Structure formats: C-alpha cells, structure tokens
Amino acid sequence: MARIGVFVCWCGSNIAKMVDVKKAAEIAGGFPNVVYSADYKYMCSDPGQNIVKDAIREHKLDRVVIGSCSPRLHEPTFQRCIGGADLNPYMVEMANLREHCSWVHDDREKATDKAIDLLRMAVAKVASDEPLYTTKLPLTKRALVIGGGIAGIQAALDIANAGYPVTLVERTPSIGGHMAQYDKTFPTLDCAACILTPKMVDCASNPNIQILSYSEVEDVSGFVGNFEVKIRKRARSVNFEKCTGCGICYSKCPVRKIPNEFDEGIGDRRAIYVPFPQAVPNVPVIDRENCRWFKEEKCRACEKLCPSQAIEYDQEDEILTEKIGAIVVATGFKTWDHSAIGEYGYGKYKDVITSLQFERLTNASGPTEGKVARPSDGKTPETVVFLSCVGSRDENHGYPYCSKVCCMYNAKQALLLKDKVHDANAYVFYMDIRANGKGYEEFVKRTIEDYGATYLRGRVSRIFESDGKLIVRGADTLAGVPVEIQADMVVLATAMEPQTDAKEMARKLGVSTDQHNWFTEAHPKLAPVEALTAGVYFAGACQYPRDIPDTVAQASGAASKVAVLFSKDEITSEPMIAYIQESSCAGCHLCASVCPFTAIDMVEVTDPRTKKPKMVARVNAGICHGCGTCAAACRSQSAKLRGFEDTQILAEIEALAEITSGF
Amino acid sequence: MEQPAASEHNTESPTIILGVRTDADFRLRVESLSGEKVMQCYQCGECTAGCPMAFAMDLMPNQVLRMVQLGVSKPVLESSTIWLCAGCETCAARCPRLVSLSKIMDALRQIALSEGKARERNVARFHKIFIDAVARDGRVHEVGMLARYKMAARDLFSDMGLGLRMFLKGKLKLMPDKIKGVDEVRRLIRDTTETPPHPSPKRGGSAAPPPSRRGLGGG
Amino acid sequence: MSEETTTIEQQTEEQKPKVWKPRILGILCNWCSYAGADLAGSSRLQYPPNVRIIRVPCSGRVNPQYIFKAFQRGFEGVLVLGCHPGDCHYAKGNYYARRRLMLLKKFLPSLGIEPERFHFEWVSASEGIIFAEVIAKMTKKLEDLGPFSGVSVVQGVTQINTDAEDEHR
Amino acid sequence: MKYAYFPGCSLHSTAKEYDCSTKAVCETIGVELEEIPDWNCCGASSAHSLSHKLSLALPARNLGIAEKMGLDVAVPCAACYNRMRAAEQELRGNTSERESINKILSAPFEGGISVKTLPEIIGAPDLAESIRENVKKPLSQLKAACYYGCLLVRPPKVMGFDDAEDPRSLDNIVSAIGVETVNWPYKVECCGASFALTKPSIVVKLTYDILRYAKAAGANCIVCACPLCQANLDTRQKDVEAKYGEKFNLPIFYFTELLALAMDLPVEDCLKRHMVATDEVLRAPITVGSGENADKR
Ligand SMILES: Cc1cc2nc3c(=O)[nH]c(=O)nc-3n(C[C@H](O)[C@H](O)[C@H](O)COP(=O)(O)OP(=O)(O)OC[C@H]3O[C@@H](n4cnc5c(N)ncnc54)[C@H](O)[C@@H]3O)c2cc1C
Ligand SMILES: Cc1cc2nc3c(=O)[nH]c(=O)nc-3n(C[C@H](O)[C@H](O)[C@H](O)COP(=O)(O)OP(=O)(O)OC[C@H]3O[C@@H](n4cnc5c(N)ncnc54)[C@H](O)[C@@H]3O)c2cc1C
Ligand code: SF4
Ligand code: SF4
Ligand code: SF4
Ligand code: SF4
Ligand code: SF4
Ligand code: SF4
Ligand code: SF4
Ligand code: SF4
Numbered sequence A: 001m002a003r004i005g006v007f008v009c010w011c012g013s014n015i016a017k018m019v020d021v022k023k024a025a026e027i028a029g030g031f032p033n034v035v036y037s038a039d040y041k042y043m044c045s046d047p048g049q050n051i052v053k054d055a056i057r058e059h060k061l062d063r064v065v066i067g068s069c070s071p072r073l074h075e076p077t078f079q080r081c082i083g084g085a086d087l088n089p090y091m092v093e094m095a096n097l098r099e100h101c102s103w104v105h106d107d108r109e110k111a112t113d114k115a116i117d118l119l120r121m122a123v124a125k126v127a128s129d130e131p132l133y134t135t136k137l138p139l140t141k142r143a144l145v146i147g148g149g150i151a152g153i154q155a156a157l158d159i160a161n162a163g164y165p166v167t168l169v170e171r172t173p174s175i176g177g178h179m180a181q182y183d184k185t186f187p188t189l190d191c192a193a194c195i196l197t198p199k200m201v202d203c204a205s206n207p208n209i210q211i212l213s214y215s216e217v218e219d220v221s222g223f224v225g226n227f228e229v230k231i232r233k234r235a236r237s238v239n240f241e242k243c244t245g246c247g248i249c250y251s252k253c254p255v256r257k258i259p260n261e262f263d264e265g266i267g268d269r270r271a272i273y274v275p276f277p278q279a280v281p282n283v284p285v286i287d288r289e290n291c292r293w294f295k296e297e298k299c300r301a302c303e304k305l306c307p308s309q310a311i312e313y314d315q316e317d318e319i320l321t322e323k324i325g326a327i328v329v330a331t332g333f334k335t336w337d338h339s340a341i342g343e344y345g346y347g348k349y350k351d352v353i354t355s356l357q358f359e360r361l362t363n364a365s366g367p368t369e370g371k372v373a374r375p376s377d378g379k380t381p382e383t384v385v386f387l388s389c390v391g392s393r394d395e396n397h398g399y400p401y402c403s404k405v406c407c408m409y410n411a412k413q414a415l416l417l418k419d420k421v422h423d424a425n426a427y428v429f430y431m432d433i434r435a436n437g438k439g440y441e442e443f444v445k446r447t448i449e450d451y452g453a454t455y456l457r458g459r460v461s462r463i464f465e466s467d468g469k470l471i472v473r474g475a476d477t478l479a480g481v482p483v484e485i486q487a488d489m490v491v492l493a494t495a496m497e498p499q500t501d502a503k504e505m506a507r508k509l510g511v512s513t514d515q516h517n518w519f520t521e522a523h524p525k526l527a528p529v530e531a532l533t534a535g536v537y538f539a540g541a542c543q544y545p546r547d548i549p550d551t552v553a554q555a556s557g558a559a560s561k562v563a564v565l566f567s568k569d570e571i572t573s574e575p576m577i578a579y580i581q582e583s584s585c586a587g588c589h590l591c592a593s594v595c596p597f598t599a600i601d602m603v604e605v606t607d608p609r610t611k612k613p614k615m616v617a618r619v620n621a622g623i624c625h626g627c628g629t630c631a632a633a634c635r636s637q638s639a640k641l642r643g644f645e646d647t648q649i650l651a652e653i654e655a656l657a658e659i660t661s662g663f
Numbered sequence B: 001m002e003q004p005a006a007s008e009h010n011t012e013s014p015t016i017i018l019g020v021r022t023d024a025d026f027r028l029r030v031e032s033l034s035g036e037k038v039m040q041c042y043q044c045g046e047c048t049a050g051c052p053m054a055f056a057m058d059l060m061p062n063q064v065l066r067m068v069q070l071g072v073s074k075p076v077l078e079s080s081t082i083w084l085c086a087g088c089e090t091c092a093a094r095c096p097r098l099v100s101l102s103k104i105m106d107a108l109r110q111i112a113l114s115e116g117k118a119r120e121r122n123v124a125r126f127h128k129i130f131i132d133a134v135a136r137d138g139r140v141h142e143v144g145m146l147a148r149y150k151m152a153a154r155d156l157f158s159d160m161g162l163g164l165r166m167f168l169k170g171k172l173k174l175m176p177d178k179i180k181g182v183d184e185v186r187r188l189i190r191d192t193t194e195t196p197p198h199p200s201p202k203r204g205g206s207a208a209p210p211p212s213r214r215g216l217g218g219g
Numbered sequence C: 001m002s003e004e005t006t007t008i009e010q011q012t013e014e015q016k017p018k019v020w021k022p023r024i025l026g027i028l029c030n031w032c033s034y035a036g037a038d039l040a041g042s043s044r045l046q047y048p049p050n051v052r053i054i055r056v057p058c059s060g061r062v063n064p065q066y067i068f069k070a071f072q073r074g075f076e077g078v079l080v081l082g083c084h085p086g087d088c089h090y091a092k093g094n095y096y097a098r099r100r101l102m103l104l105k106k107f108l109p110s111l112g113i114e115p116e117r118f119h120f121e122w123v124s125a126s127e128g129i130i131f132a133e134v135i136a137k138m139t140k141k142l143e144d145l146g147p148f149s150g151v152s153v154v155q156g157v158t159q160i161n162t163d164a165e166d167e168h169r
Numbered sequence D: 001m002k003y004a005y006f007p008g009c010s011l012h013s014t015a016k017e018y019d020c021s022t023k024a025v026c027e028t029i030g031v032e033l034e035e036i037p038d039w040n041c042c043g044a045s046s047a048h049s050l051s052h053k054l055s056l057a058l059p060a061r062n063l064g065i066a067e068k069m070g071l072d073v074a075v076p077c078a079a080c081y082n083r084m085r086a087a088e089q090e091l092r093g094n095t096s097e098r099e100s101i102n103k104i105l106s107a108p109f110e111g112g113i114s115v116k117t118l119p120e121i122i123g124a125p126d127l128a129e130s131i132r133e134n135v136k137k138p139l140s141q142l143k144a145a146c147y148y149g150c151l152l153v154r155p156p157k158v159m160g161f162d163d164a165e166d167p168r169s170l171d172n173i174v175s176a177i178g179v180e181t182v183n184w185p186y187k188v189e190c191c192g193a194s195f196a197l198t199k200p201s202i203v204v205k206l207t208y209d210i211l212r213y214a215k216a217a218g219a220n221c222i223v224c225a226c227p228l229c230q231a232n233l234d235t236r237q238k239d240v241e242a243k244y245g246e247k248f249n250l251p252i253f254y255f256t257e258l259l260a261l262a263m264d265l266p267v268e269d270c271l272k273r274h275m276v277a278t279d280e281v282l283r284a285p286i287t288v289g290s291g292e293n294a295d296k297r
Helices: A021-028 A046-058 A071-084 A098-102 A108-127 A150-161 A192-205 A248-252 A292-296 A301-305 A355-362 A406-420 A440-449 A502-509 A548-566 A590-594 A629-633 A646-657 B004-011 B024-034 B046-050 B061-070 B090-094 B101-114 B121-137 B142-152 B160-168 B182-192 C002-018 C033-042 C064-072 C093-111 C128-145 C155-167 D016-029 D044-050 D052-069 D078-093 D095-102 D118-122 D125-134 D169-175 D200-216 D227-235 D237-244 D255-262 D268-272 D279-283 D290-296
Strands: A004-009 A034-040 A063-068 A092-096 A135-137 A143-146 A166-169 A209-212 A215-223 A226-233 A318-324 A326-329 A333-335 A352-354 A383-390 A425-430 A454-457 A460-466 A469-476 A481-487 A489-494 A496-498 A536-538 A571-573 A578-580 A600-606 A613-619 A639-641 C024-029 C051-056 C077-082 C118-122 D002-005 D032-035 D073-075 D115-117 D143-147 D221-224 D252-254
Touching: A004 A021, A004 A046, A004 A108, A021 A034, A021 A063, A021 A108, A034 A046, A046 A063, A046 A071, A063 A071, A063 A108, A071 A092, A071 C033, A092 A098, A092 A108, A098 A108, A098 C033, A108 A646, A108 C051, A143 A150, A143 A318, A150 A166, A150 A192, A150 A209, A150 A326, A150 A548, A166 A215, A166 A226, A192 A209, A215 A502, A226 A326, A248 A301, A326 A502, A326 A548, A352 A355, A355 A406, A355 A489, A383 A406, A383 A481, A406 A425, A406 A440, A406 A489, A454 A469, A460 B046, A469 A489, A469 B046, A481 B046, A536 A548, A578 A613, A590 A600, A590 A629, A629 A639, A629 C093, A646 C051, A646 C064, B024 B061, B024 B101, B046 B061, B046 B090, B061 B101, B090 B101, B101 B121, B101 D044, B101 D052, B121 B142, B121 B182, B121 D044, B182 D052, C024 C033, C024 C064, C024 C128, C033 C051, C033 C077, C033 C128, C051 C128, C064 C077, C064 C093, C077 C093, C077 C128, C093 C118, C118 C128, D002 D052, D016 D032, D016 D118, D016 D125, D016 D252, D016 D255, D016 D268, D044 D052, D044 D078, D052 D073, D052 D078, D052 D095, D073 D078, D073 D118, D078 D095, D078 D115, D078 D227, D115 D118, D118 D125, D118 D169, D118 D255, D143 D169, D143 D200, D169 D221, D169 D255, D200 D221, D200 D227, D200 D237, D221 D227, D221 D255, D227 D237, D227 D252, D252 D255, D255 D268
Parallel strands: A004 A034, A004 A063, A063 A092, A143 A166, A143 A326, A166 A209, A326 A536, A352 A489, A383 A425, A383 A489, A425 A454, C024 C051, C024 C077, C077 C118, D002 D032, D002 D073, D073 D115, D143 D221, D221 D252
Antiparallel strands: A135 A571, A215 A226, A226 A318, A333 A496, A460 A469, A469 A481, A578 A639, A600 A613
C-alpha cells in the first residue's frame, strides 16, 4: 500500500489568496493512500523542503504530491528534495495550483474546488508511480566526420585537438572541398590557399586524425556513442605507403584530355592524377574509366616510371568497419545545372560560365594560371556580365530559396576582374544585394566605388550569341528601362543545392531532410548543429547554403558538441522513455513506423510460452526521446512510456469521475 | 485626337498617395479577373527585360505590376503600355515567380475599357471593331473591318499603298463570308462580355463608325 | 477519508441547482501548450474554472482511449492541445496526433457524442491569450450544448480500443 | 489520320497560299483534313483583350462542332492555334466555366478532343517516312531561318509540343526536305502581329530585328507557320528596308509551301502572292534541276 504525503504551498499570497490552502490540504489528507498532508508558505524554500524531507522520514512516505507552481518550474527542485530523503526522485507529482488555478480565477470557492481536484489527480497519478532509473550506456570516443571540405576539416581539427580520435571520410581523392578551388575569399580577399592548405596539412599530420580519402560511408547502424560504420575505401591503384608524391606518373600518363572535375571542366587532367597540386593526401589515383590499361590492357607507363613501385593495378575496394561515438556530417553542396534555362542558352554557349568556373579562371594555380581568359578563344574579355540568383529565388526553373553567398562572391569576382583586367567592364545584375555579414556591405561598396563595377538592379531575360558577342538583355528597374549589353563573357551565380546523394545519406544516418534535401537541424534556432538523431551533427553547407565564416563557426559548434558528448565516460539516458512489453507485443511494426526518431527496431525473440521465435519491437534507449507517440499507436498496449503510463493518465481521469456534478 | 485622361495624368504630381486614396479593391479586381497572384511578383524586371514592346511603352511591364501591387489604378489604366502589350507571353514564360503578366495586362485592358479609360484608342478601337466584325459575320472579313477601323481611326490614308499592293496580289477578299450560326456567335459574344458590342444590322458593313461609347469609338 | 468526500459531495450538491457548469478535460503537451497555459497564469488572464489539465510529453502521446474514457466518466468536453505544426519538440508527434484525433472526431457521432464536445488545437508556449480564449470558447460552446447524456453506444469504443477498455476498468 | 480542319479567317483571305499548300501537302502525305462546318473566328487577340470568357467561348463553339465530328482539330494558323489550345486546356480543367459556356452552344464541348498545330501534326515521327518518300526535289539551295514567333510555343505549359526557348519542329521538318537551317537567336521573338494595323511603326521595328538577325545568321529565306508572322515579315519588308536603309530580300515561306515545292506539287499560284519575290532564292545555286521545274509551273 502506497504511503502518500501531500504538501500544499501558499506561494506567499499567490496561491493562498485565491485558494483555501488549509482546507485543500485537509481534504487531500483524506484521499486514498494519503497518510499525511500539510501546507506551508514557501515550499521551495529550504525550510519548505525540510518539511517534506522530515515528513518522508517521520511518516514513512514513499511518494509525494506537491501542490504549488508549474512543474515546468520546480519539478527538478522537488525531485532533488525527495532524492535527498532517500526516495527515488521520480516518486513526486506536482499539482499546478498557481499558474493553472489561483492566478487565473477570481472566485475563491471555485478556485479552491479546482485546487482540490488538481491535488486529487496528482494523488491518483503518484499512487502508481514507479521508481525510475537513468541508464548508463557505453560510449566509444571516436568521431566520424563525413566530408572533407572546410567544414569537415575544421570539425576534425577541433575534435582532434580536444583529444579525441577522428576518422575523416572524403569522397574525392583530396580533402579541401570547394574552398580549395578559390583564389581569394570574401570579404577580406584572403588567399584561400594560404588559409586552407595549412589546415589541410594539419589534418594530415595530426595523430588523432585518420583521413580516408577516395572513400565513402556505406552504412551506419547503432546509436549515439555506439555507432558502427562501414566505410568503402575505393581502390586508388596507388600504394599509399610507397608513393612519395613525386608526380612523375601523372606528368607522363598518355591520356591527357580528361576534363578535370576540380577545374569545373575548364582544365584537363590525366588518367592518373591528383586533383590539384596542393592535394592532401598528395597521392594520385588512377581513374579506371579512362586509364588505357583498364580499358584496353595497354600502357602501364605509370608503373614503369614510378620510382617507388607504388602503382598497384590490382587493388580492390576495401570495406572498413569502425566503431564510432559521434558523427559530424559535412558533405557540403553542389551547384545547380543551368542548362535548364533555355533563355540563357541551355548551357550551350562556351563563354557563358558558372561562378565556380570563374573561380578557377582567377586562381593562380588554376588552368589559366590566374589569367582571366574566355573559354571559347582564350582572349581576355573586355566586358563581363555577372548574373545573380541563377536558379535561386526562381520557382520557374530552380529553387525558391536564396543561396546566401552569391551576392558576396559576385562582388568578389567583379572586383577580381577589375583587379586583373583594369580596363574591363564588370556589370552585375542583382535583385537585392544580400551582404549581411561583418564587413560585407563595405566590401560590396568597395567593389562599386573603388573598383568601378556597375551594378544594375534587375534580372536578365535573355542571352544569345551574335557576331562573336554575347548579347545580354536585362532590365534596370531603377532607371525603368530595358538594358542590352554586348558582352565577351557571362558569369552565372548558379544556386547552391544539396549533394545528389543527400537523401541517401540522410537515410543511412536516420536523419531528415527538408523539401529541397538540405539536412534538417533539430531546432532552427536553438539546436542548429544537431540532428534530431542524437549523436549526429551538421557542419557547413550540407545543411543550407552558407559562406566560409558561418561554415567554420558551425563546424566548431558541431565539434564542441562532440567534445561535450565525449567528455563523459558513459551516456546517461533519460528514464522517461518507452519500453515494450514483449509478452503482448504482436510484432506489428506500428510503433516503429511512427517513432519520429526511428528508435524502435524489430527483433526476434523466443516466445516464453510457445517456445517459438517471434518478432517483437525493441526500444533503443540511446535513441528514444520519450515522446510517447509509439505508446499511443500500439493497439495491444505493449508499447509503454515510463512516467506517463496509460494506467497513470487514466487514473487521473478516473480520479475526477468521483465528482458527479458540474464543477 | 484629344486625350483628356492623359493630360490630366501628366499634370498631376507624380507622388503616389498611399494609405489614403489607395484603391484597395483595384488589386483584388485585377487578381480576380486575371487569376494571377499579384503579390507574388518581386519586381525583378525580367518581364521588362524580355518584353519586345518595352521600347514603345510608357510604363515598363514591371512598373505596371508594381502599381497594381500598390493598388494605384489611374496611371496604369491610363497608360499606353496595357494597349501596347502584344500578348506574346514572353514575360509569363520566363517570370521566376510564375506570374503571368500577359494575363494581368488582359485584365487591365478589360478594366480600362469598362471604365472608359483606354489611352491607346486606336488599339482599343481595333479590338472592338474586330469583335464587332465577328458578331456581324461570325468570321472576320478583312476589307470590311479595315475600312471600319480606318474610318473610326480617322486614318484613311496611311497604308493605302500597302493595301493596294495586297489587293493586287489577291490577298484581300472583297465579299465577306457569313456563317450560318452567326446568331449563336452573337449570343456567345453578348453573354460573355460585360458590355456587348452591337453588330450593325446592315450586311457588308457600312462605313459608319460603330456606336460610340466613352473611351472607345467615341473619340 | 469518507468524511471529506461527503463534504465535497454536499458542496457540489448545493451548487448544482445554482448554475450548471460543464466539465472539461484538457490534455496538453508539455513543451508548447502546457507552457502556454502556464503563461496564461503568469499573465493573470482570467478564464472559466471548469478545466482540469493533464500534462503529457507530446500530443502524440494522446491515446484516443483517454478521450473515450473521459466522456464515459462524465466529462462534458475534452480538449487536446499541442504544438503548432513544425514546432513539435519531437519533430512530428503532433502530426500523428492530428491524424489520429481527426479520425476520432469522425467516430464520435456513432457513439452519441456531439463532435463539438471534442476540440483539438495548436497552442504555442507564447499563446497564453489563445489558451484562455480556447477555454472560454469551449466552455461557452458546451454550455450551449447542455449537459451530456453519456456515451450511448459502447461497441464503437470496443471496436477502436477493445483491450484497453477492459484492462483499465 | 484524319483531322477536323480549322483554317481560320486568314487562310480564307490573306493567307490563301498557306491554305492551299497545306491541303496539297496533307493530301499527299496521307493526312485527311475535313473542314469544320460553319466554323467561326477564334477571337484572336481581341477577344481576350475584351473579356476572358469571350476568349473561351468563341473557340468553344468550334471545339464543340469538332467533338461532334469526333476528330482532333488541326490548326495551321499559330494565332488561332494559340487561342484554340488555350481554350481547350482551360475548358477541360474548369468545369464550371465549361458548363456555363456549353449552355449557349448548340454543340457542347466536353473535352473529348484536342487541338494540334500543323507543325506538330506534320512533324510527327510517323509521318517522316511518308514525307521522305514524296520528296521529288530537295530544296538544298535554301538556307532557312525557321521562325516560330510567340504564339506557337508560349505559354509553354499550355502549348507544350515544342521547346519554348529553342523550338525545333519546323527546323526538323524542313531539314527533311533538304533545306539547311540556321541557328539564330530570334526564333521565338514577337513580330507584333496584333499591331499590324494599329501600330505599324512598332511592327516595322520588330520586323526589322527579326530580318536582321536572320540575315546575320546567313539565312536566305525565313520559314514560318503563321499567317500573321508571314504577313508582317513579307508585306512590311519594303517599309523596313525603306526605313532602315538595308536590303533584305528575304522571302517568307510557309513551311507547307516548301514541302509542296519539294514534293513537286502545284504551288505556283501561292508563290505569286508573295510580296518578296521567291523565284530568285528558289532558282539560286541550282541543284538537281529543281528550280527549272518549279518555274514551269
Ligand atoms: C562560386 C563560389 C564562390 C564562393 N566564394 C566564397 C568566398 O569567397 N568566401 C566565402 O566565405 N565563401 C565562399 N563560397 C561559399 C563556400 O564555398 C562554402 O561556404 C564552403 O565551401 C562550405 O564548405 P563545406 O565544407 O560545408 O562544403 P564543401 O566545400 O562543399 O565540402 C564538402 C566536402 O564533402 C565531400 N563530400 C560530399 N559528399 C560526400 C560523401 N557522401 N562522402 C564523403 N565526402 C563527401 C565533398 O567532396 C567535399 O570535399 C563560395 C561559393 C561558391 C559557389
Ligand atoms: C528588433 C529586433 C528583433 C529581432 N528579432 C529576431 C528574430 O525574430 N529572430 C532572430 O533570430 N533574431 C532576432 N533578433 C536578433 C536577436 O536579438 C539576437 O540575435 C540575439 O538577441 C543575440 O543574443 P546575444 O545573447 O548575443 O545578445 P543579447 O540578447 O544582447 O544579450 C546580451 C546580454 O549581455 C548583457 N550584458 C551586456 N554587457 C554586459 C556586461 N558588461 N556584463 C554583463 N552582462 C552584460 C546584456 O544585459 C544582455 O542580457 C532581433 C533583434 C532586434 C533588434
Ligand atoms: S514552490 Fe513555487 S509556488 Fe511554492 S513558494 Fe516556491 S515558487 Fe512559490
Ligand atoms: S605513384 Fe609513383 S610516380 Fe606517382 S606520385 Fe607516387 S611515387 Fe610518384
Ligand atoms: S596505365 Fe593508365 S594511368 Fe598509367 S600511364 Fe597508362 S593510361 Fe595513365
Ligand atoms: S545571395 Fe544574392 S545572388 Fe545569391 S540567391 Fe541570394 S540574393 Fe540571389
Ligand atoms: S505497436 Fe505494439 S504490438 Fe506493434 S510492434 Fe509495437 S509494441 Fe508491438
Ligand atoms: S517514446 Fe517517442 S522516441 Fe521513444 S520510442 Fe516511442 S515514439 Fe520513439
Ligand atoms: S518577371 Fe515576374 S517577378 Fe519579375 S518583375 Fe516581372 S512579373 Fe514580377
Ligand atoms: S505579353 Fe505583353 S508585357 Fe509580356 S512580354 Fe509580351 S508584350 Fe511584353
């Protein structure tokens, strides 16, 4: 038989003014299983808490009801309080007599009635409270970072420097991501290589970081602290240990004219290649689709020439299995394919290029060694038109959202053009200039005022070729006129969009994506780096378009979340989570299908009665957040939620059923 | 030709008074006639950039839309622009916000006509005469229609050479076709226009201008 | 114990002839709506004293049998309040709640319960005013509907939640 | 293959040559055309300038009659096609509008048939063979700029049979009869047809641009599928030349005229009606002696 104590708080006059607290305590004293009741001026004060503790000892109370303010305010206080009197902290319920009663009613009699009812409900619920215990789960202190752009690099370095090992998985042969493609970065015009390559080298030399380039995540299972990750290390055809990075192989490979992905197709690479000279790791890969040996069984020149005998044609893909405690997703973005726009020529005009291509054209170590030259004939363009929002803010062809960084790199590129080709004309068509960062507005101003780029407020309706020129038909809505520019080159600020396999990656990780396939954070403001799935974090442009400063800030945020997680030796799981009563579970999968966190797996067990195997649901305590959606879904009442059992909620309803008349 | 509305417009201060005199219903009326959501436009100007008629317009297409967004009707309804829109749909095909400005232009022409505010009278007159011709015969008879238009526009001599050349090439037919179902066509026209045109009773079309209405044939 | 209960019954007995007031059960999610009700309190908004609130972690926790039980036990109205779409603390528990409870609402007439007696709404943590209004409106609506004669056909309930009903009786 | 034929007002007067070449070509390649009895004007751009409903109602009458015939409609004139197709699409989707208009119609339109334009019909893959078989004299002396104008392809969601920014149907058809086509930027620009009478100065400017870009792309003629485009480009060419002091001398062909020529069908009468003389380009660098035969006709 439960022994319940009820304590009614006055809250000074906050409750006592409208509720007859003495009467309430007195009546509550007579409820079933209540062996003690009292009232006091401030229950949460030290003397108040001592009254509770003393009564627990004196009257051998095993559960407690506090009639006071909202449990959202003081539940932890009273949990600690009864814990101090050696009761399980979850054996307390609160009746909200202040926010839900004394403050909202002006009829003392009715408020007192209501207060008594609220106490009655709390007493009914507490009677079936069970002691709850937090569970400790083991924790593997190794992080996985997926994607080796600036986001992944920064996150890996921060985690490694906090003292935890990191596996950094990058799909391409080198880490560096998009930032490695740029010459200068806004708003300070830092040389991208000068600030990025040291970080890349740090990654490679940090003993806590294992870089797996040319690799991909195949599969992720488990839960926070206890993930098991399968990684496919694609066959490089070059022995990682033996290769010294001398470069003889790729300077001699006879297959030359392969458009280099890293150069956005403007420059060429060989069949054996490193994507760019500062690549990390500086070990080439053989592109088997283009290599003559793999295609025609001819050549093997690289093998003959390699001074270190590093070429291994018979390498195969390897699958590594790693135990991982936390995952940072930093897979970045790709740019939108403008060949969807007919009025801009369906991507057919050679001198209509993307901003990423322009980055390569201005890069001192790029295909033109930093000389701005138009792709069709290599001539230096005199008039270059930059178009904003190509595929962004465009529901007709592309995406409704703003890509956030293009306004700024448009300014950067117009500035770089004027810097490199002094008498060039730079025209920038824009709809709004979104320069909302530290020093950004000033940067745009510089481009316009000091460098003389011409900004035109409007969009371009048509680009076509005539007489060796690109005719750009736009509008200047400020002047209220159509504008025609005869250009030598047009640069399209194409939208940033999620990686093609983002949805697939989300599925592997059990995280969600929005309608455009950007990864969804747990809360847009208060949990911007966390996934809803515990132990998974986002960094950089995989979550939404963002620039380098934001990316780095978020990457460090994600890294510190990982460090916080790893700073404990075990994972403590919340006690108020779901569990399954396996004896009655029909294995119908309904609970698993509604769980917002995919915390429920179906497992095979032996039915204790029939001794036959059957499928039942099992809640993964590391993942469950305790929402109770499963418990409401289960038809056989087998999925249950600790702390909010059906029996308890029904008891609260039942308690009021005794009152037969209106309130 | 005198254009009282336009001169009034020109002498007025260009300041748009909002909040006080804004014709709030104007936008809604345009929206319901056109079926387009006017507020979707974010004033990028792509319509203006691609409009083949922009060079001849007094308000740019995006400006027309802006005025509608603001609920300012007078400058729009009295503009040449709405009559110079060729309905070529270039704007609608390319608008990044999926607004069909050409449908909005249709709606504005309809409102301007019903309020007698058509600025480009010849264009408005032409459309009227065209539909009058359809109401007369069920088909358009170019010579008759041309003659009526030229009379109404008091513009008998321009294009005379062209007309003669076309006539000599056998391109102009002298006698109109009249279809059997002309009554049905007249009913269609009467029941689907706010103010139905009045087909002249005499076959073959006299040179008399159509019945005068404010802002239309009245001149 | 029995003494006190008698007192209450006497009290309520006395009130009964004065004014009849409907009894409302409110089931509120912890993160948004319960907090909204708290805000109504901290803002000292006044609303009719006929509602009794049960706190659940999420509107997705609300099992339809709670609502049937409440009607069976003589409540004149039941309210379920949850976070606005997109605001759910558990991402999408409220979507499940909406789906389930809309279905339930359709069922009510077959049990002889006017569907207006059940109300489902989104109330955020900052919508204390809306919470107070919801209670006031619901009270008014139920007063207009008059006392509830009780669940008429019980098979319906059994169809939806057979095991549950028996287990907890 | 049989269609309900809707010639439209122009093909009965200013564009007779389009009408007769269409009929001749269709007969030859096995497309049967049965004129919609007692058809009425589609309303052109005037109807929708006055009343949206009227712009649906006038085509609806023709559609209703065609539905009674049980045939899809073949429309040679791009302007009529645009109006008929727009009405068809809207009336099929908008039940209440359809019903209210059907009340006035003697033959109601219920959405059972659809409207096609001639380039769509003749350019259909299954007719390619039949066209190839009938070509007697490939017109390889021609280098054509195919001009689609606005109404054939826009709005793309309604017209939709060809690309709105870079349509290819006419190019493909005339390529099949040996005509070389040029890539040029003014394929789908507007010629201002609806202002032919009211704003000649505008038409002259728009026409000038079209002619200019066609010429710059190296074309020696323009091919079109619309009587309004043809009329503008052909009849106004003299005015353009006078105003801008530039000689173009670009004959404006209906694509059906070229098909007929290539198939050696009698189209002499058609060509006589052109304002810009056609014999020069047709005679030009003669291949396979086709020019002579054409002259004899
Ligand atoms: C033209 C252009 C110019 C720009 N200029 C500037 C500038 O001047 N200043 C500035 O602040 N910002 C600039 N930005 C924005 C900048 O590029 C981004 O902020 C930054 O690159 C985001 O870094 P990230 O690491 O999140 O993504 P990314 O740079 O895209 O890196 C993602 C990495 O993940 C890898 N990856 C992807 N999928 C997988 C997978 N499944 N498995 C393993 N690896 C994977 C990719 O290969 C890549 O290496 C510019 C953007 C563009 C388009
Ligand atoms: C009108 C307005 C509306 C906004 N609306 C939104 C919105 O809808 N959504 C959104 O995302 N953002 C919004 N913002 C931005 C948002 O307010 C800021 O992003 C956010 O408040 C920043 O939080 P903070 O903690 O950095 O700074 P603050 O909120 O400014 O907090 C700083 C705190 O530090 C204290 N403090 C200052 N100096 C000292 C000192 N020397 N010693 C001790 N304490 C000190 C201050 O008293 C203050 O409590 C809005 C901003 C404004 C102005
Ligand atoms: S417990 Fe709450 S109600 Fe009681 S004194 Fe403290 S604040 Fe006031
Ligand atoms: S594979 Fe051999 S040749 Fe190529 S870079 Fe490495 S060591 Fe040099
Ligand atoms: S074997 Fe392949 S990669 Fe090596 S040099 Fe030859 S083609 Fe190049
Ligand atoms: S950042 Fe600027 S250019 Fe890019 S989509 Fe946004 S507004 Fe357009
Ligand atoms: S819903 Fe219930 S019965 Fe079905 S699998 Fe889950 S726990 Fe088992
Ligand atoms: S309580 Fe919520 S999070 Fe936990 S298993 Fe059930 S549905 Fe999933
Ligand atoms: S193109 Fe569309 S969005 Fe842009 S100004 Fe014109 S109507 Fe508005
Ligand atoms: S439809 Fe009218 S406004 Fe639009 S582009 Fe054509 S002429 Fe201009």
